[in-house]
Amino acid sequence: MKASDFLVQCLEAEGVEYIFGIPGEENIDLMDSLTRSNIRFILTRHEQAAAFMADAYGRLTGRPGVCLATLGPGATNLITGVANAHLDRSPLLALTGQASRMRLHKESHQNVDTIKQFEGITKYNQQILHGRIISEVVRKSFQLATMESSGAVHLQLPEDVAQSTIEEAKPLPKPRLAAPLVHPTLLTEASALITDAKRPVLLVGNGVIRRRAWDAVKAFVDHTHLPMVNTFMAKGVLPFNHPQNLFTVGGRPYAEGLRPLQEADLILAIGFDLVEYDPETWNQDASRRVIHIHETPVETDRHFPVAVELVGEIQHTLTELTKLLRSRVMAPEHAAVRERRLAELQSIPSEAERMPRHVMWTLTSDLPEDAILLSDVGLHKLWVSRWFQPKAPGQTIIYNGLASMGASLPGAIASKLVYPHRPVVVVSGDGGFLMNSQELETARRLGLAFTVIVFNDKTYSLIKKHQEDSHLAVTEIHFTNPNFEEYARSFGIEHRRAHTPEEFKQHLESAIASNTLNLLEVVL
Numbered sequence: 001m002k003a004s005d006f007l008v009q010c011l012e013a014e015g016v017e018y019i020f021g022i023p024g025e026e027n028i029d030l031m032d033s034l035t036r037s038n039i040r041f042i043l044t045r046h047e048q049a050a051a052f053m054a055d056a057y058g059r060l061t062g063r064p065g066v067c068l069a070t071l072g073p074g075a076t077n078l079i080t081g082v083a084n085a086h087l088d089r090s091p092l093l094a095l096t097g098q099a100s101r102m103r104l105h106k107e108s109h110q111n112v113d114t115i116k117q118f119e120g121i122t123k124y125n126q127q128i129l130h131g132r133i134i135s136e137v138v139r140k141s142f143q144l145a146t147m148e149s150s151g152a153v154h155l156q157l158p159e160d161v162a163q164s165t166i167e168e169a170k171p172l173p174k175p176r177l178a179a180p181l182v183h184p185t186l187l188t189e190a191s192a193l194i195t196d197a198k199r200p201v202l203l204v205g206n207g208v209i210r211r212r213a214w215d216a217v218k219a220f221v222d223h224t225h226l227p228m229v230n231t232f233m234a235k236g237v238l239p240f241n242h243p244q245n246l247f248t249v250g251g252r253p254y255a256e257g258l259r260p261l262q263e264a265d266l267i268l269a270i271g272f273d274l275v276e277y278d279p280e281t282w283n284q285d286a287s288r289r290v291i292h293i294h295e296t297p298v299e300t301d302r303h304f305p306v307a308v309e310l311v312g313e314i315q316h317t318l319t320e321l322t323k324l325l326r327s328r329v330m331a332p333e334h335a336a337v338r339e340r341r342l343a344e345l346q347s348i349p350s351e352a353e354r355m356p357r358h359v360m361w362t363l364t365s366d367l368p369e370d371a372i373l374l375s376d377v378g379l380h381k382l383w384v385s386r387w388f389q390p391k392a393p394g395q396t397i398i399y400n401g402l403a404s405m406g407a408s409l410p411g412a413i414a415s416k417l418v419y420p421h422r423p424v425v426v427v428s429g430d431g432g433f434l435m436n437s438q439e440l441e442t443a444r445r446l447g448l449a450f451t452v453i454v455f456n457d458k459t460y461s462l463i464k465k466h467q468e469d470s471h472l473a474v475t476e477i478h479f480t481n482p483n484f485e486e487y488a489r490s491f492g493i494e495h496r497r498a499h500t501p502e503e504f505k506q507h508l509e510s511a512i513a514s515n516t517l518n519l520l521e522v523v524l
Contacts, residue, residue, distance in 0.1 A: 003131030004033040004162040006169055010138040011039060013171035016066050018042050018057065018417060019095070020050035024070020026097030029162040042417070042446070045438040047074050049410035051081020052436070055090045056374070056411035059397055060418045062210065064091040064145040064153070071097045075114040075156075080404055083121040085152040087275055087401025088233070089206060091145040092152040094118070098127065100160040115156060124153040131166035139172040148179070148295040149273065150210060179295050179313035182320070190291050190308045191324035194226075197266035199331040201246070202228040204237050206400075207271025207294055208314060214393040216315040217270060225327045226268070227334040229260050231276040232385040232400045236393035240364075246334060247341050248385050250277045250400065257340055263333040264288055269304075271314055275401045279303035293317055345387060355524060356380070358501035359453070360387035363425070366508060371395065371423040372415045376408035378429035379461035388427075406435030409452060413439060416448045423512050424450035430481050431460050440491040443517055450518075451511045456481060457524040488519040497521045 007030065011019075020042045023031045034041050044050040047069040054065030065085075069078045075096040085092040096114055103111065118125045124144045126137050141153040194200055208217055214237045221228050221244050229249045230237050238245040246260040253259055261267065261282040270293045280303040282288075289307040292298045295314060298306050310317050348354050360383055363373065374397040375384040381398060390396045397415075399407050408426045415424045433454045443450070455461075460477040467474045488495035494516055498504035504522060511518040 001166055001168055002029070002033065003134060003164045003166050004029040004157075005036070006131060006166060007134050007138065007157065007162075008033040008037045008039065010135055010171040011066065012037060014138065014142045014174070015063060018414075019066045019068050020044055020053040020414070021068030021095075022047055022050065022070070022074060023068070024074050024097055026071045026159040027068065027095075027157065027162065029159065030068075030095075030097070030157065042413075042442070044410070044442050046436060047077035048081050048406070049436045049439045049442070051078045051092070051094065052084065052404075052407040052410035053414040054092045054094075055081055055085040055088070055407070056397060056414040057418060058085065058091040058150070059088075060372075060394075060415060062091065062146070062212070064093045064142055065414065066093045066095065068095045069097070071114065072112055076112070076117065079117060079121065080402075081407070082118065082152045082154065084399060084402040084404045084407060086121040088399060089149045089151055089210060089273060089401070091150040093141055093145060094122075094152065094154045096154065096156050097162075098156045098158040100158055118154040121152060122154045123151045126154070127156040127158065128161055131161055131164045132169070135169060135172045139174070142174075143177070147177070148207070148211070180311065182310045182312035182317050184320070186308055186310055187317070187320050187324060190310055191321060193266060193289070193291060193307055194268070194325060199264045199333055200226055200266040200268060201260055201264040201334065202226055202268045202270055203249070203261065203272050204228055204230045204234045204270050205272030205276050206231060206233040207273060208237060209234055209271070209394050211271065211295065211314050212394070213271065213314040213318070216318040220318045220322050223322050223327060224325050225330060227260065227330050227338070231272065232381075232398040233276060234271070234393070235385070235388075235396045235398070236390035239391075240389040243338075244330060246338050247345070249282070250385060251382055253281055254344075258337060258344060260334060260337050261288070263331075263337055266291065268293060270294070270318070274299045274301055274304060355501060355504075355522065356383045356455070357387055359504055359522060360384065362501070362505045362508060363427075364389045366505065367391075367425065368423050368512075371425060372397070372419065373425050373427065374408040374411045374415065375399070376426065376428035376432035377403045377405045378432055379465060380427055380429050380455050382462075384427055405432035409433065409436050409443075410439050412450050412452070413443050413446070413448060416443075416450050417446075425512075426450065426452040428452060428454050429461065430454055430456050430458065431479075434481070437487075440488075440493060440517070440519075444492055448517060449515045451508070451520055452518065453520045453522060454484065455522050455524055456484065484519060484521045493517040493519060495519045495521065497523065499523050
């Protein structure tokens with residue numbers, strides 16, 4: 001059996017549906033093996049975009065998305081997307097080619113040590129040294145990629161190994177794995193802390209989305225009546241109108257009076273990863289104690305003082321903790337924060353925010369309940385995070401760990417492959433959009449239908465805001481754009497342009513109804 005054929009068999013056994021990437025000379029044997037497989041290869045226009053597609057696939061399915069590149073520049077192009085998955089805890093497998101082992105010891109064409117380059121951004125990083133070990137390294141890769149905290153793994157396949165012949169072999173079976181359960185003594189200790197606290201609040205993070213634990217969180221809130229905030233990556237766990245919903249936290253803090261965590265004396269951090277929201281921002285004096293509820297131990301941080309650590313399956317932990325608690329009235333401080341936040345969400349404090357807020361309100365009200373929204377990175381990410389209110393959890397993708405610009409358009413392609421019958425909308429700035437806009441061709445070639453909203457202000461607006469807030473010179477953040485109408489038409493896709501909230505609402509409705517690929521330009 002050819003080693004590359006066996007690798008494909010192992011990937012099939014793991015349930016791989018798609019591989020996103022660009023072939024090269026050193027992985028043509030693997031590409032040939034894929035032609036005899038049920039796995040669909042998605043040819044992209046840039047390896048970085050392939051990694052972003054694999055990232056989004058992993059977020060939406062909970063199974064590792066797979067991306068492929070050749071050696072040298074192909075492999076290095078994957079790195080940003082792999083790092084993005086690493087910090088956002090998205091299960092992903094990167095496959096890269098490599099030169100024959102006979103020339104790895106010396107200077108040779110396109111030969112760089114990509115194993116070292118992937119070392120700091122993966123949970124597992126292995127060169128396949130012989131065809132006989134393929135079943136072991138593939139099974140280990142998928143197991144580690146999906147175990148909490150999930151993340152990226154990398155396998156490198158030298159061309160001579162891919163071409164080699166091995167004895168008949170079989171993929172390894174997938175064992176059934178279960179998360180540990182929290183000891184009852186710790187649950188009792190945590191319930192006592194919650195009962196004694198005057199102003200406890202839930203901080204719900206990305207782990208709840210990864211483990212699909214949102215129903216357990218909502219049931220816990222409905223029983224205890226404890227107030228809840230969510231990070232950028234956990235939007236939608238509570239409905240907008242839920243009385244215990246104190247909305248989203250993250251990034252720079254809100255103004256005084258709008259900060260639920262600062263009004264708390266005990267934080268129940270559920271599925272919260274510290275990368276989501278630096279504890280120093282909301283617990284600078286470390287006076288707020290924390291109950292850590294997750295499937296992995298907590299990262300050490302002096303601003304995150306853990307009183308009790310409940311490491312185990314999140315759903316089981318919350319179910320058992322619920323049995324030990326009574327419902328209570330929300331503290332008046334948090335009730336006041338909710339009222340002030342509701343008023344802020346419905347306000348237009350400046351003319352500069354009029355159009356962005358109307359866009360977010362329209363997306364909130366007009367998107368279908370099953371719509372998937374992906375936010376790119378820039379000032380608009382704060383608009384989506386704070387003002388957009390999804391109708392359900394697990395359907396809003398906000399890149400918040402590495403926070404890489406240019407991820408949303410490739411992510412939309414993967415989203416539409418996973419859920420072909422659901423509306424998919426991208427919200428992007430003009431800076432991030434043009435970093436991977438070449439993937440419009442990929443989407444068009446695949447016949448995918450979704451809407452890309454691009455805010456056109458010819459500025460890296462988030463950097464501008466930081467410069468202004470820091471009382472520094474506003475410099476080197478302005479650029480020009482192509483004519484987006486002509487640009488869209490050059491890819492054979494529809495274009496719409498909105499200058500007013502009314503135009504945006506009309507164009508959004510027609511774009512979604514058209515069931516085609518659309519570029520909706522919002523002029524600021």
